[in-house]
Amino acid sequence: MKCPHCTVSIHAAWSAKSVVYQTTTTPFAYRSMMCPECSKWVIELMDSNKGGVWALVEPRAAGRGPVPPEVPGAIAADYLEACNVLPLSPKASAALSRRCLQSMLRARGYTAKDLAKEVDLLLAETDASKAIPVSLRTVVDGIRNFGNFSAHPITDLTSLQVIDVEPEEAEWCLEVLEECFDHFYVRPIQAAKRKAALDAKLAGAGKPISKG
Template identity: 35%
Template sequence: MSYGTMTCPFCNATVLSNTIRRYFSAHGTSEESSLNDACELLVSGTFCPNCRKTIFTAQYTGLKMPANTIIPIYPLSPARQFPDYIPESIRQDYEEAYSILSLSPKASATLSRRCLQGMIRDFWKISERTLFEEITALKDKIPASQYQAINALRQLGNIGAHMEKDTNLIIDIEPQEAQYLLKLIELLLQQWYVERHEQEKLYADIVDTNNIKQSCRND
């Protein structure tokens, strides 16, 4: 059993995890195989006391396996569960981009690009012929550093969305690089949608409270 912290993908709570782990090892049994070819599978389960759900992941190692590969089992991806007031199409693109992160980082980056475009059109009400034009129209409405990151996401997403002019040129996107884009999408969802919703709720609560108090004074 090991201890650490993680974010629950179901409720977004920070969990002080006590993780139960079970190992499965496979070793070579024929003359052609050796212990150096052995692979090991680690299945981990973490219980979240906030939503009372258990998160399961698998990690496998071995000389013929990719290094430090962690595969979500339940839920199928570590994507955050965002509120329903964010349009479903945007949440679906984000969750799908996470679900294929390990299988195809390039495709994941393309979906992050699509998700960004949906957010700009929905939240900022900017709709142009291309995403480049939409980001340009957004430039003066957001911090310069955010604009630069968003434009970089667009360009990285283009790698998966469009074939290079030189068809022999192959530019890959690594899983960690595609994950950077997903973290940016999460940040924008939090800042643009969640924080606006929480601010509007706070403002409404204060106004409602004041109306009640003023009504009591006038009685």
């Protein structure tokens, strides 16, 4: 399993306990363990009245990996909030994700009447230097298949509107954001750093700087 705090793969060494109340015959059970990587506690609870599945209670939401430092603060904050509210309200999470996605697209010049059309503009990008990686194209294409995503125009007036989401839609929105972080912020900044390092090397050797 992956540690929900630090997302490192760890061996699940649960210690389980059950709690039986005098008034009921069905026990509550909980299990806990400390992550050997980050030393934080992971606690799950099973209520056999609710179908007997383990539910994460600490941390409330599984971590999805740290936000890359290249991502601007306001965008990162919306994303983190969307992650945190996911287990409590997929609708609220999806609303935050949609707003976050719209901010990123508009900052890159993909501006249209509503979010679904802005996503279309991204997919129709013809500038080779802004080519969309397959991983981003796949998740963005996926989001268009959720009926509610295209049925509700996300405009300036409705950007934080809470609308019904289909199962998996809220989580899928987070995946879209993660791919966008990589495409819009991480890769361009890393490429610029590599170019600067190359130029410094060329300059040091008395050669003209690289093109592009």
